[in-house]
Amino acid sequence: MQEPSPSTPSILLVGASRGLGYAMAQEFLQRGWSVVGTVRAGARTLLHDLADASQGRLAVEVVDITEARQLVDLRTRLSSRRFDILFVNAGTANRNQDETIAEVSTEEFVHVMVTNALSPMRAIETLQELVTEKGLIGIMSSGQGSVSNNVHGGHEVYRGTKAALNTYMRSYAARQAKSGRALLLLAPGWIRTGLGGPDAPLTTERAIPDIVGAVIAQQGKPGLQYLDRMGKTVPW
Numbered sequence: 718m719q720e721p722s723p724s725t726p727s728i729l730l731v732g733a734s735r736g737l738g739y740a741m742a743q744e745f746l747q748r749g750w751s752v753v754g755t756v757r758a759g760a761r762t763l764l765h766d767l768a769d770a771s772q773g774r775l776a777v778e779v780v781d782i783t784e785a786r787q788l789v790d791l792r793t794r795l796s797s798r799r800f801d802i803l804f805v806n807a808g809t810a811n812r813n814q815d816e817t818i819a820e821v822s823t824e825e826f827v828h829v830m831v832t833n834a835l836s837p838m839r840a841i842e843t844l845q846e847l848v849t850e851k852g853l854i855g856i857m858s859s860g861q862g863s864v865s866n867n868v869h870g871g872h873e874v875y876r877g878t879k880a881a882l883n884t885y886m887r888s889y890a891a892r893q894a895k896s897g898r899a900l901l902l903l904a905p906g907w908i909r910t911g912l913g914g915p916d917a918p919l920t921t922e923r924a925i926p927d928i929v930g931a932v933i934a935q936q937g938k939p940g941l942q943y944l945d946r947m948g949k950t951v952p953w
């Protein structure tokens with residue numbers, strides 16, 4: 718990848734092989750950004766095709782966020798770069814989202830919790846030094862991570878992992894109280910993807926411009942916010 722001009726804004730987008738992450742990479746490119754998007758090792762993805770057509774503005778990197786060593790190796794490979802935004806989009810859900818916390822297998826619970834709560838935090842802790850001093854560090858949360866909005870229940874396992882993520886991010890923010898960086902937990906809405914499923918009311922085409930707009934608008938505002946894609950605060 719050619720080194721972007723210093724005036725070109727840049728984002729490191731973790732988990733961009735498909736779904737919301739891929740669509741965010743597309744949108745940032747359309748807005749003139751330089752993008753490094755990550756996929757997991759293995760098959761060629763849509764992101765590789767997007768990179769081929771990007772005239773060097775999109776580079777594909779490889780990381781599985783549940784592998785701490787891979788995060789360190791990614792930081793080493795990118796050590797000469799500084800990004801305006803680090804955004805961890807990668808996430809997952811249990812296969813049967815109707816099962817209760819009492820029904821989920823321990824193995825699946827651990828998998829979803831490690832992917833959605835532990836690993837995004839490890840990712841930002843490991844990669845934060847690649848972000849400019851006044852840059853933005855964001856993670857894709859969910860409206861379902863809101864404890865106070867949880868009056869109807871449902872999606873118990875997934876919901877708990879995003880609530881845990883939000884709490885860990887608050888602890889991170891407390892440790893970073895003097896930092897000039899903006900910190901963001903984003904609730905994107907219910908969107909038709911592999912994870913969102915076919916019944917979701919929103920398409921990526923409809924939601925992504927708002928999602929990317931909400932991330933960009935948060936730049937330069939130090940401190941942690943939990944926002945929906947319209948930039949509205951979500952109650953913790």
Ligand SMILES: NC(=O)c1ccc[n+]([C@@H]2O[C@H](COP(=O)([O-])OP(=O)(O)OC[C@H]3O[C@@H](n4cnc5c(N)ncnc54)[C@H](OP(=O)(O)O)[C@@H]3O)[C@@H](O)[C@H]2O)c1
Nearest residue numbers: 732734736737757781782807808859907908910911912913
């Ligand atoms: N869609 C919705 O309605 C909705 C609503 C609220 C929040 N969210 C959140 O939005 C984010 C994206 O969801 P989506 O709907 O786009 O889901 P998706 O279509 O299932 O895509 C998930 C993405 O995360 C990546 N990923 C999963 N585990 C990973 C790991 N261990 N290491 C690295 N990458 C990993 C996947 O990579 P592979 O291709 O390698 O599997 C894929 O790029 C998630 O955090 C999700 O919780 C989605």
